[in-house]
Amino acid sequence: MTEVVGTAADKGGKTSPAAVASLFTIATAQLMLVLDDSVVNVALPSIQRELDVRAVHLSWVVNAYILAFGALLMLGGRIGDLWGRRRTVQVGLIIFVVASLAGGLGQTAGMLIGARGLQGLGAALIAPNVLALITTTFAERKLRDTALSLYGAMSGLGIVIGLLAGGVLTGTLGWRWVFFINIPIGLLVLLGTRTLVAPQPHRGQLGTLGAVLGTAGTFALVYAITRFGEDGFTDPIALIAAGVAVAVLTGFVLTQARSRNPLVPLSLFRDRNRTGAYLTMLLLAVGPMGSLYVLTLYLQRVRDYSPIMTGLAWLPFAVGIILGAGLAPKLLLSLTPRLVAGAGAILSALAALWFSTITTTSGYWLHLAPAMLMSALGFGLGVMALTQAAVYHVDSDKAGIASALLNSAQQIGVALGIAVLAGVAATVTSGSAEPEPAALTDGYSGALLVAFAMLLTAAVVAVLFLRGNTKEPMPTGRSADTMH
Missing domain, CATH: 1.20.1250.20 (MFS general substrate transporter like domains)
Known part of the structure; x- marks a missing residue:
């Protein structure tokens, strides 16, 4: 059943302070996630020099985030449906902030890659649920459209700000600050989530088999695409990963059709x-x-x-x-x-x-x-x-x-x-x-x-x-x- 959770506007039709705070929270959360997609790219040469990262491992500083984010998005969205979206966003923000701290303090390539994967997990919990919260926080069409516009605008701004911030931070404070910069932003967004209207969690269970197959299949697909981009379309590992993705995702769809608790x-x-x-x-x-x-x-x-x-x-x-x-x-x-x-x-x-x-x-x-x-x-x-x-x-x-x-x-x-x-x-x-x-x-x-x-x-x-x-x-x- 569709439920009207409420509106973030005053009875007189004016935008309330809570609505303004909610708009700011949603926009900043999206900005942080998109910014993190591009800000690290500019810092890669400095990271490679300081940590003595082999070229074969350097791309994984970027790919670990992409893989975890892409593979876990569906799981993150469904967890929000069942567990509560605002709570899921808050947990995702905590994970993202902790991972950013770990990345900034990283002393080896392995630590950095692990921190980026953890950031991807946090982002997968945040992104779909912030978007879904737009529909529950803003029942009025005008406010909902405004929130959606801000959400979309942050995607473009985040890319450009990421490129600029990556160059400025790396050239002044050092590459570690491309991670540390997420900490105050994440904590500010976490504080702002209190203004978001959270519907009651829905009854249901998270089907374990569907969660495993969906996550594994998406991971294999994103990994195959990433390998194709790096090593060409004849790369054997990429071809194997693509085959695994097709097989696992086919099994996933078949199980979802019969499941009482589909992902x-x-x-x-x-x-x-x-x-x-x-x-x-x-x-x-x-x-x-x-x-x-x-x-x-x-x-x-x-x-x-x-x-x-x-x-x-x-x-x-x-x-x-x-x-x-x-x-x-x-x-x-x-x-x-x-x-x-x-x-x-x-x-x-x-x-x-x-x-x-x-x-x-x-x-x-x-x-x-x-x-x-x-x-x-x-x-x-x-x-x-x-x-x-x-x-x-x-x-x-x-x-x-x-x-x-x-x-x-x-x-x-x-x-x-x-x-x-x-x-x-x-x-x-x-x-x-x-x-x-x-x-x-x-x-x-x-x-x-x-x-x-x-x-x-x-x-x-x-x-x-x-x-x-x-x-x-x-x-x-x-x-x-x-x-x-």
């Missing part, structure tokens, strides 16, 4: 709108995030940008995300999610096509900056429309797992985008007879054309799967899944 209730996929949102998000995340990875390499390796200058160069991307996240809720009051998501994907596709025309001397202000703005604007529009389609109007006892599935689709899409585009860029570059700067540029250009094709596919999926309901049904005693 992922398959009824969520009966709504074509929600299924379409997950598929579109998977493809949409491939493009802009993969493009960001490729163009960051282009700026540093071809154009000789410093890490700090690279972070500053991506400011138009942050502006585009903020504009898209703010504009989408207004558009969705009168336009269908299908149109908004489709238009967003097309905008990002055109930006990727524009990016693909780069040369070794492409201008920043007339070429890269406007394309960054367009890419992020499309991404922001698409993410907001897809988030509404996936998590609005879902049964209260499934909101956490519905949010987790959307987060998982985005995380897997990002990993897949980086793997595919990095692989294409490496293949094209190795086959080029041009000098290194030109050969690298050819590789990046070819990868960005692939991003263009993937984003066009995302637009097609959005048009085919998403339906055109523009009205906001008010929660009633009926199941949310029957309200479309």
Whole structure:
């Protein structure tokens, strides 16, 4: 049954102090998680020098976080449904803060990699439940849309702030502060969680077999994608991991269909709108995030940008995300999610096509900056429309797992985008007879054309799967899944 938990607005319709505090808490939590995805990348050379980390192990400082986060998202979302979302977020924050302290104090590569994995566990408990809490804390549509816009805007800001903060902190206070900076932020968010409206935990049990299979299958899938990106699409370990992922996830789906306590209730996929949102998000995340990875390499390796200058160069991307996240809720009051998501994907596709025309001397202000703005604007529009389609109007006892599935689709899409585009860029570059700067540029250009094709596919999926309901049904005693 769908339950109305309440609203964070005063009776007079004005935003209450509690609502402002809740908005700040949700936005800061998302900012912290996204920032941590990129802030460590800039510090990797310093970490390698100080701790004498072998090159083969260095990538695991990043990958340990990605793997734990991606593999445990579904479990984190379902735990929130059954145990209580606010409580789950609070536990996740404590884990994240402790892991950040351990990372900052790390003396060996093993300690650092372990701390990053622990951060991923904390993030997996936080991310889906913060998103689900938006629907329970803000019953009023206007406030809920505002919270969702802030949540989305922090994704763009977090990436750029992470790149900038990583360069500044590493160059001034040292690389350990890219971990220590999370401690005050995490404690501030933990304090703010008291303002979030927490629905009562729902009855049910966490099926052990489903939890094991779902987590293991997702881990194998994310690991395979990561290996493909690092070692190419013929890497035997990656191929084995992909095969294991297919087998385990197939078994997972079969067990979920028969389980009385499924980790992922398959009824969520009966709504074509929600299924379409997950598929579109998977493809949409491939493009802009993969493009960001490729163009960051282009700026540093071809154009000789410093890490700090690279972070500053991506400011138009942050502006585009903020504009898209703010504009989408207004558009969705009168336009269908299908149109908004489709238009967003097309905008990002055109930006990727524009990016693909780069040369070794492409201008920043007339070429890269406007394309960054367009890419992020499309991404922001698409993410907001897809988030509404996936998590609005879902049964209260499934909101956490519905949010987790959307987060998982985005995380897997990002990993897949980086793997595919990095692989294409490496293949094209190795086959080029041009000098290194030109050969690298050819590789990046070819990868960005692939991003263009993937984003066009995302637009097609959005048009085919998403339906055109523009009205906001008010929660009633009926199941949310029957309200479309």
